[in-house]
Amino acid sequence: MAGTRSLLLLPGDGIGPEVMRQVRRYIDWMARKRGIEFTVEEGLVGGAAIDAQGVPLTDATLEKAKAADAVLFGAVGGPKWDGLGFDMRPEAGLLRLRKELDLFANLRPAKVFDALVDASSLKPDIVRGLDVMIVRELTGGIYFGEPRGIEDLGNGQRRGVNTQVYTTAEIHRVARIAFELARKRGNKVCSVEKGNVMESGLLWRQEVTALHRAEYGDVELSHMLADACSMQLVRNPGQFDVIVTDNLFGDMLSDEAAMLTGSIGMLPSASLGAPDADGRRRALYEPVHGSAPDIAGRDMANPIAMLLSLGMALRWSFDLHAEADMLEQAVQNVLRTGMRTSDIMQPGMARCSTSVMADTILRELDKLAA
Numbered sequence: 001m002a003g004t005r006s007l008l009l010l011p012g013d014g015i016g017p018e019v020m021r022q023v024r025r026y027i028d029w030m031a032r033k034r035g036i037e038f039t040v041e042e043g044l045v046g047g048a049a050i051d052a053q054g055v056p057l058t059d060a061t062l063e064k065a066k067a068a069d070a071v072l073f074g075a076v077g078g079p080k081w082d083g084l085g086f087d088m089r090p091e092a093g094l095l096r097l098r099k100e101l102d103l104f105a106n107l108r109p110a111k112v113f114d115a116l117v118d119a120s121s122l123k124p125d126i127v128r129g130l131d132v133m134i135v136r137e138l139t140g141g142i143y144f145g146e147p148r149g150i151e152d153l154g155n156g157q158r159r160g161v162n163t164q165v166y167t168t169a170e171i172h173r174v175a176r177i178a179f180e181l182a183r184k185r186g187n188k189v190c191s192v193e194k195g196n197v198m199e200s201g202l203l204w205r206q207e208v209t210a211l212h213r214a215e216y217g218d219v220e221l222s223h224m225l226a227d228a229c230s231m232q233l234v235r236n237p238g239q240f241d242v243i244v245t246d247n248l249f250g251d252m253l254s255d256e257a258a259m260l261t262g263s264i265g266m267l268p269s270a271s272l273g274a275p276d277a278d279g280r281r282r283a284l285y286e287p288v289h290g291s292a293p294d295i296a297g298r299d300m301a302n303p304i305a306m307l308l309s310l311g312m313a314l315r316w317s318f319d320l321h322a323e324a325d326m327l328e329q330a331v332q333n334v335l336r337t338g339m340r341t342s343d344i345m346q347p348g349m350a351r352c353s354t355s356v357m358a359d360t361i362l363r364e365l366d367k368l369a370a
Contacts, residue, residue, distance in 0.1 A: 070316075
């Protein structure tokens, strides 16, 4: 792919531009030190796009996202835009990207770095070595189902409606990614739903079971209700390897798993589409953290999740596994020195800014690449 790697950067709002700047620095480092170059464009999304262009995502930016090999997304939202209608809120830009690019599978790793074991809210012996992958269905379910809306019933009464709906094809394609991932990891998949009270959950369980029986009998499959999974994630998270679940439960469970690691500022994610005839997948990579408007512009944000999101892009979109390994090792090595941004600060460690953390990671990369 030399000379044809294309990236679209969408920094967004709040701390998004600050952490995306550190990605730019790493991309420059790749060109200088590894001879790996990317064609890079940048666009507006979220509140930044609303202010400049009147909508959270323009058609032109969407077309650039469709054409790029990968999209790197920062964060959107903030109190400035809280009064806008649902379709005009900054988050609508991200939802449109996911829907229009058909990014149906969200991969959310929850991995505890050795140096941050004590930063978790759980006991060190529970989270040490934790490495869970949550695969969340991203373009179906209750967030997109119809009918939806708020209706006036009269006499001062209103009703809000959302519809949870899934088809066999939607369930199979996300479960297939989970099974394929498990084959490269611990070879275990736990499928999560609420089949005891929801027909859509019962269908989910039946269809995951049917796919497993037909194509993935070598992978260990278990089933768990979503409320039980939520409890088990804080009781014994090490029992899980890959969790596959729907849009709503995946949203909640992945945030819960993220906090087991000590900070959502540490965690990347990938949203993937189906492969085309050439095997190319549309993909969007973003940190799990939000826009954090309270610290925006103060050089305080943790850039690691954004950098590791690029690391996921190196693996999934560009087959640059050695470079992804090197980036993850550099982060691990820097954390072992005691360098910490405010979100992962611990007693006896050295507090640093966004830019200094990135400086240190780049210096560590120099050592690893020597």
